[in-house]
Amino acid sequence: MLNLFGSRRRPPQPSRSRPRGENVSRVGLAQLAPEPHRLYAHAAYLQLSLFETLSRAMVSSPSLSTKLALSWVANTVLDRHHALTDQLEREGQNPVEAMTPFAASIDAFHERAEGADWAEVLMSAYVVSGILDDCVVQLAEGLPGDYPEKVTELLGGNDVSTALAAILSNEIEATPPLASRLALWGRRLVGDTLLVARSIADIPQDTVADDERLEPVFTDLVADHTRRMDNLGLTA
Amino acid sequence: MLNLFGSRRRPPQPSRSRPRGENVSRVGLAQLAPEPHRLYAHAAYLQLSLFETLSRAMVSSPSLSTKLALSWVANTVLDRHHALTDQLEREGQNPVEAMTPFAASIDAFHERAEGADWAEVLMSAYVVSGILDDCVVQLAEGLPGDYPEKVTELLGGNDVSTALAAILSNEIEATPPLASRLALWGRRLVGDTLLVARSIADIPQDTVADDERLEPVFTDLVADHTRRMDNLGLTA
Numbered sequence: 249m250l251n252l253f254g255s256r257r258r259p260p261q262p263s264r265s266r267p268r269g270e271n272v273s274r275v276g277l278a279q280l281a282p283e284p285h286r287l288y289a290h291a292a293y294l295q296l297s298l299f300e301t302l303s304r305a306m307v308s309s310p311s312l313s314t315k316l317a318l319s320w321v322a323n324t325v326l327d328r329h330h331a332l333t334d335q336l337e338r339e340g341q342n343p344v345e346a347m348t349p350f351a352a353s354i355d356a357f358h359e360r361a362e363g364a365d366w367a368e369v370l371m372s373a374y375v376v377s378g379i380l381d382d383c384v385v386q387l388a389e390g391l392p393g394d395y396p397e398k399v400t401e402l403l404g405g406n407d408v409s410t411a412l413a414a415i416l417s418n419e420i421e422a423t424p425p426l427a428s429r430l431a432l433w434g435r436r437l438v439g440d441t442l443l444v445a446r447s448i449a450d451i452p453q454d455t456v457a458d459d460e461r462l463e464p465v466f467t468d469l470v471a472d473h474t475r476r477m478d479n480l481g482l483t484a
Numbered sequence: 485m486l487n488l489f490g491s492r493r494r495p496p497q498p499s500r501s502r503p504r505g506e507n508v509s510r511v512g513l514a515q516l517a518p519e520p521h522r523l524y525a526h527a528a529y530l531q532l533s534l535f536e537t538l539s540r541a542m543v544s545s546p547s548l549s550t551k552l553a554l555s556w557v558a559n560t561v562l563d564r565h566h567a568l569t570d571q572l573e574r575e576g577q578n579p580v581e582a583m584t585p586f587a588a589s590i591d592a593f594h595e596r597a598e599g600a601d602w603a604e605v606l607m608s609a610y611v612v613s614g615i616l617d618d619c620v621v622q623l624a625e626g627l628p629g630d631y632p633e634k635v636t637e638l639l640g641g642n643d644v645s646t647a648l649a650a651i652l653s654n655e656i657e658a659t660p661p662l663a664s665r666l667a668l669w670g671r672r673l674v675g676d677t678l679l680v681a682r683s684i685a686d687i688p689q690d691t692v693a694d695d696e697r698l699e700p701v702f703t704d705l706v707a708d709h710t711r712r713m714d715n716l717g718l719t720a
Contacts, residue, residue: 306539
């Protein structure tokens with residue numbers, strides 16, 4: 249049993265002098281790191297799904313300049329996917345076999361999270377990649393050897409987030425009524441996305457029903473999500 | 485007026501000792517090379533459209549292993565698109581402005597050429613990329629400086645064709661009745677695709693109505709297309 253779940257009560261919160269309480273949930277997620285190949289495979293499939301979302305957004309782009317901007321984001325995400333599957337292969341894993349266990353549930357999630365139109369599809373990509381890339385990086389901190397550095401290098405940058413935020417900001421500026429609709433859509437996405445984050449973590453069976461004890465683990469993910477929504481001028 | 489159109493009659497055909505008459509139409513297309521930036525921009529938009537076709541095929545892939553195989557092809561095509569737009573930028577062109585004149589007609593073409601299901605979408609990518617990449621490479625031979633080498637290096641390889649042929653062959657092997665349907669679909673695509681090839685070439689206005697004189701120019705493109713269909717065991 250993991251320390252984190254050793255008592256029914258949440259551990260005492262750190263004093264406010266610790267900035268944003270960040271280290272607490274960082275440690276929390278690192279303690280929930282799955283076996284490296286599982287994390288790589290799960291992350292690889294997530295990037296693949298994100299790529300599909302982005303390519304769908306590209307096809308329905310309202311302008312060629314937006315399409316080109318998205319094409320760079322899609323390229324980055326596809327490169328990440330391939331870097332992860334390459335690494336799996338180098339370690340003797342078959343990427344297809346390794347990813348298969350995660351495919352159905354992520355596909356179902358993406359179907360629900362897809363959004364009704366172009367702006368919502370883009371918002372989905374922004375919210376989902378933001379939370380889940382963070383999640384994978386934080387989980388990887390619990391892996392041995394140079395895995396933490398490797399995963400951070402691959403998924404820890406904010407190129408994707410920054411590029412998507414720029415496109416979304418332009419759209420919101422051009423069509424102000426979008427703001428409230430996208431804020432609402434963003435809020436609807438968070439719950440489902442955190443369930444995916446939870447499924448990536450290695451959470452012992454007997455704690456599954458006990459959400460209260462897991463909540464603190466996801467505090468940072470939600471805080472960073474809130475910051476990303478702030479960046480768009482939206483309330484999370 | 486270009487030499488090629490100097491007389492109403494086709495120039496005398498080379499003797500059969502010249503292999504496949506290849507040099508004749510090679511020279512022909514090279515004589516029709518548009519201004520470099522136009523060719524780059526047109527080629528860049530074609531790669532972007534091809535990428536969209538491939539990403540659509542990825543989303544509807546019947547298996548994860550096919551999806552992964554396609555993801556590599558999509559990545560190659562997107563890299564080609566970006567290499568072309570990068571080159572435009574290095575030469576002081578705005579890629580969006582440069583591509584815009586070609587967008588509407590290529591979009592309309594892709595809509596017609598999309599195919600009814602996954603196998604047809606893939607077949608479209610195979611036929612269209614085969615003919616049009618060839619066309620761009622052959623047109624580029626008429627450009628000055630190191631343009632011919634640059635374009636050949638970028639689009640002259642057969643990675644995309646080979647990868648798509650492998651996926652299509654597997655599908656046809658698994659579902660033999662596909663063969664005749666895909667052969668039929670391939671034949672339907674050729675005419676429209678040659679019209680796009682024609683639109684990439686710089687064909688003087690007064691020859692537009694005179695298809696007969698242009699036909700030989702596209703002989704090689706059709707010969708190579710026939711060879712690619714042969715590779716799949718299909719009749720072109």
